[in-house]
Amino acid sequence: MGQQLKEERMRIEELSQGLMALRCMQVRLTKEFEDFTGFSLSRYLILVYLMDHDKCLQMELAKAVGIDKAAITRHLKVLEEKGYVMRERDGREVLVCLTDEGKSCMQGCTCKDKEMDVFLLDEEIALFESFGLPLFDGIVYGRKSIREFDESVKITQREMAQILQEACLAPSSVNLQPWRFVVVESVEGKKKLEPLVMFNGVQNTTSSAMILIFGDLQCYEKADTIYSKAVKHGVMSEARKKKALETFVPIYKGFDETKMESVVKIDCSLAAMQLMLVARRHGYDTNAIGGFEEDKLAKTFGLDPNRFIPVMIVAIGKAKEQGHDSIRLDVDEVVSFV
Ligand SMILES: Cc1cc2nc3c(=O)[nH]c(=O)nc-3n(C[C@H](O)[C@H](O)[C@H](O)COP(=O)(O)O)c2cc1C
Numbered sequence: 001m002g003q004q005l006k007e008e009r010m011r012i013e014e015l016s017q018g019l020m021a022l023r024c025m026q027v028r029l030t031k032e033f034e035d036f037t038g039f040s041l042s043r044y045l046i047l048v049y050l051m052d053h054d055k056c057l058q059m060e061l062a063k064a065v066g067i068d069k070a071a072i073t074r075h076l077k078v079l080e081e082k083g084y085v086m087r088e089r090d091g092r093e094v095l096v097c098l099t100d101e102g103k104s105c106m107q108g109c110t111c112k113d114k115e116m117d118v119f120l121l122d123e124e125i126a127l128f129e130s131f132g133l134p135l136f137d138g139i140v141y142g143r144k145s146i147r148e149f150d151e152s153v154k155i156t157q158r159e160m161a162q163i164l165q166e167a168c169l170a171p172s173s174v175n176l177q178p179w180r181f182v183v184v185e186s187v188e189g190k191k192k193l194e195p196l197v198m199f200n201g202v203q204n205t206t207s208s209a210m211i212l213i214f215g216d217l218q219c220y221e222k223a224d225t226i227y228s229k230a231v232k233h234g235v236m237s238e239a240r241k242k243k244a245l246e247t248f249v250p251i252y253k254g255f256d257e258t259k260m261e262s263v264v265k266i267d268c269s270l271a272a273m274q275l276m277l278v279a280r281r282h283g284y285d286t287n288a289i290g291g292f293e294e295d296k297l298a299k300t301f302g303l304d305p306n307r308f309i310p311v312m313i314v315a316i317g318k319a320k321e322q323g324h325d326s327i328r329l330d331v332d333e334v335v336s337f338v
Contacts, residue, residue, distance in 0.1 A: 014130075021127045028121075038105075042067055043075050047106050050085065050098040058087070058094040139280045144326050146285035149206040149317030154185070155284065160209065163282055163316075167275035172267035174248045175226055178219035179271040180308060182301050185209040192300055196293040203287050203315035210289075210315050212297060213272055214308040215264030220252040261309055268311040279316050285323070289313040 030041055037044050045065045050056070062072035076096060079085040084102030088095050098106070155163070164181055172178065184193050190204055193212075197204050204210055216222075227244055230236035236244075255263065276286040292313055298305040 018127060018130065021124070025124050025127070040075075042071070043079060046072075046075055046079065047084065047098065047102060050096065051103065051106055055095050055097040058096050061096055139277055143276060143280055143285075144323035145287045146317075146319040146321060146323045147200075147203050147287050147315070148320045149203070149208065149285070149315070150320045151206050153208055153318035155208040155316065157183075157185075159282065160185075163275070163278050163284075164211075166278040166281075167271055170267075170271040170274035172270065173263055174223075174244070174252075175230075176219045176223060176248075176252070177226065177267070178216045178264040179268045179311075180214045180216050180303075182212040182214070182303070183209050184212060184301075196296055196300060197289065197313070198291045198293070200287075200289050200291055200313075200315070203289065206317065206320065207287075207315040208284070208317035210313050211275065212301060212313050213268050213275075213311045214298060214303060215261070215268045215311050217257075217260050217264060217307050217309060219264060220249045223249050223252075264309065265311050272312045272314055275314055275316075279314075283318070284316050285319040287315040289315060 033044075034040055039047065042065065046061060049061055049064050058072060058076065059069075062069060065072070067075070076085060076087060079102070080087060083099055084105060086097055086099050160183055164183075168177065168179065170179075184190060185208065190210070193204055193210055194201065197210075223245055227236060227241040231238055231241050252260070252263075272288060276288065279286045290312060292310070294310050295305070297310040298308045
């Protein structure tokens with residue numbers, strides 16, 4: 001059997017085991033739910049809907065709860081026999097409502113003094129994690145540079161903001177987050193960028209956006225804002241904030257230009273990497289670009305070149321080409337164990 005076929009079969013086997021385990025988990029949790037509430041899941045959902053809607057059509061109820069005509073009739077018959085619901089005919093329609101007994105039973109359901117045990121078991125957590133793995137594999141190991149994108153796909157500013165917010169979860173030295181992004185997405189913006197991107201014209205023309213990543217050489221100016229936010233979120237004490245400000249801000253201010261540039265470039269590169277992975281999580285691909293006119297980028301986009309240094313451009317969009325497998329040195333050529 002070919003290697004590819006073998007791998008495919010293994011993946012299907014893993015998936016079938018995962019799905020079976022999910023089914024077992026559903027059975028266990030549903031039983032837990034039924035023991036706690038005294039109702040099957042469908043009947044509970046029917047009662048919840050009726051709690052929120054004084055009187056409704058049986059058809060409407062079936063649709064809202066997502067069960068078919070035969071099943072709703074069966075469930076309502078049982079609930080009626082128990083005295084929890086009432087049905088009445090209105091011409092061809094059937095109207096349903098909760099009885100007082102049904103209402104008080106529902107209130108009792110949520111006021112029990114015991115707690116519902118809906119916690120996942122260890123093996124169930126492991127199962128979820130194992131499902132997360134292929135997701136991780138696809139995002140991380142499937143990333144490759146894409147240089148031609150589907151021009152018709154635009155990323156909304158809302159999604160772009162989300163992507164960048166997630167990219168900003170990258171770590172940075174003393175959490176100063178020196179990255180600043182300019183998202184070049186308009187025709188005019190791309191035109192301005194065109195003469196600066198050297199041999200990377202296709203990415204500029206076809207991508208949803210070219211994200212310019214700059215490092216702020218005065219990033220320490222935001223130290224107070226950042227640490228105050230940390231205090232507000234309860235992850236830093238007021239005393240630690242004071243100490244951090246007194247310690248780190250003078251150190252940063254004392255860096256010479258070369259050191260400062262190197263510090264912000266390291267942080268911004270981590271954000272760039274995170275951005276490329278987050279993009280894949282959102283269904284997009286990227287190309288890291290270092291080939292551009294460094295000395296012109298900030299000024300062209302209205303930034304002070306003495307303060308904002310260009311680190312990288314990341315082209316982002318829906319892939320139009322497949323890209324090729326990443327070729328890497330073997331691990332023993334780049335690692336030494338000491
Ligand atoms: C800092 C940096 C600068 C890069 N600059 C360019 C560039 O200007 N144009 C380009 O087409 N690719 C550029 N690349 C992409 C690399 O060529 C690519 O990452 C490398 O060949 C490995 O391929 P892969 O990304 O598909 O794994 C750059 C990558 C990095 C990290």
